[in-house]
Amino acid sequence: MASSDQTQAQSQQRAQQRQYASKPSRSQAATPASENADMRLEFQAPGNRTISAPTSPAKTRDSILQRVQSLTDAAKEKASSISNDIKYAAATRRQQRVNKDRLLTLLVVDDENLDWSRYFRGKRFFGDFEIQVEQANIKELTVTANAEKGCTVSMTVVSPSGSKVVRSFKPDFFLCRQSVRDADKDYRNVLLGLNIGGVPSINSLTSLYNFQDKPWVYGQLVQLQKKLGKENFPLIDQTFYPSSGEMSVASQLPVVLKIGHAHGGVGKIKVDSNSDFQDVTSIISVASTYCTTEPFIDSKYDLHLTKIGSHYRALMRKSITGNWKSCVGSAMLEETEVLERYKFWLDAVAELFGGLDILALEVVVSKEGIEQIIGVNDSALSLLGNQQEEDRRHIFDLVIERLESQVLSNMGSQPTQSQLEDEAPSIPARRDSIMSESSMTSNQSNQPVKSSLSRQGSVVSSTTTVQQNKAPLDDSEDTMKNLRKTFAGIFGEM
Template identity: 25%
Template sequence: MKTILIINGEKYWQDYFAGFDVVQKKVQTSEFIVKNAELYAIDENGVCKPDVIFWRLGAINPEAKHRNILELIEYSGIPCVNSASTLLMGYERLSMLNRLKKLGLPVIDFNVATNTTQLKNLEMQFPFVVKVGNHHGGYGKSLVSTEEQWEELKDLLFIHQDYVTTEKFIDYQYDIRYLAINDKVWAMKRKGKYWKANSLTQQYQLIEPEKEWIEKVKLLQENIKADIVAIDVLETENGEKIIVEYNDIPGLSGFPEDAKLELAGIVKSK
């Protein structure tokens, strides 16, 4: 019986792998080793020697340890969904944005400096958004609308030793997630509680993905060799669409059951 190791993720995933030995561990409380070319995951509940890894880490702050684990998975040759090499491509936010830009996709423009001490040189016309470092889930970013807010934020961020970006605030109507799994594509229109896209979502509606955006998400999927990937897009009042980011571990909340079944099928086939 093959062993599927699920890294983080929702508990319900265990129900999708009948006939497999399913082990679920949290990366925060696990350690990984490679010994004699074999990969092992270890936590207080025991040792797992996986045949397949289902990486569902989700929106937690990336750490060097997570990257090291992905490198060990890649080194061991254990199949992973997405592959470790694909996940490593999008591990850093700047690398992710660079890839979108190189593919000619309409990614949001930004200014960037390697350290928050250079914030004074990144000021833009108000309002604009400041993002610090490589964080997920809406953390590490702030909307700046006035000179006073800007001065206070500069003082606060001065103590952080990380790269920082500024980008024009886009007054969008809603955001859209285009989700590709295998050869299938879904789209969901969403509205959050505040200005941050893909955060505190209160309204969502499945929509028919447009041919143009099916082609865009498929272009990205093929380029990074992803089993699953999502593009998050802002749509303005005049219908302009611009990409905020891509997500190689996208959440599936609100998407049809077929999406979960399709993804589980990929894992089982590895």
């Protein structure tokens, strides 16, 4: 009974196995459907069973490609900009390192309307000295200085890609073409740093610093007038007020009142009455600065006299708009003859503050023809008229002259090998006797024996050559006698 049950169970198990073997597996049955589904997923969005139009996939791919292309272009442009900035900075540093001993850096303070580097580009002097021009607005400069290491100038420049880059360098010379101080700015700290660094300049740093207060300059002109006489140096009369508390009533009217230190007609006002004078006094009390007054001159025109090195120029300026300030509004410029008295005035003022290489005098001519000197400007003077390019050339020549005379003399360049050989004294051929030569050799007791023998050998050789030249070539007996005498003299002294 038990065996029959086991036999039945085994038969049922074999039947089930045959049944399972005949049925396809679930994974095999799902394979075709899965492949079709995978193929459909390439063209359908997830969760959307709607069949798209035939053109929709192409449009979708094009739009995605366009966006990818635009992002790629933007990334390439940004990478190119960064790369250009890196290359620009590296080229700048490399340019500063190349031939550093033969490269002079000229710092020019001027606005961006004029590129001074074009005047110095490719310029060489003393054979292989080059000039590198670094130009910037004075407000973009930062100067740090040390008594031993000199001064370092940092300035912000614009790279070719348009981004701002900070560049640092050590200047060898300084050209100032901007006002260091004006009504709303004061950059005297630049002069202080350059002075500690000992940087030569045009004009000198001493004169540039002395020009930062117009009453101070006027005081020097007063001393010059006392020396030359009023008839030879017609300086306008001026009154100085340290503050508004000392301003009561104007001594004469009308007057021109100048507030503080300013240029280009700024801070100047014409006062016609005492009531107006009191009103201006209240304004000066708020400004907390000094002021000056000078008599108003009903001018026919004014003169702009300049001296750049040894070159003189005189320009006559007439106002067209009728403004009492000829430097304000439209004006007519005309070059006039440089009279001898104009040269005399310019030469006299050029001796102030240790010497001025570049200067300009402002002269007002009244309708009666009376000339009055009202002010002087330093190297930051404005170049006027049609001869501006020629004046810039004169400034360029002046800078080159100062570079050669001041900077290069201070650098103390090393002489070349050929110069050393040329300067070495020539040693004449010795004509001394054999006995004196050998005696001198024996007296040098502080030298080693080997050195003495070497020197004696050279004496023997040179002496033998001289005597052989005097004796006949075929006279062997005389030659041997001379050799015996030579050896006897040398070793006898030892």
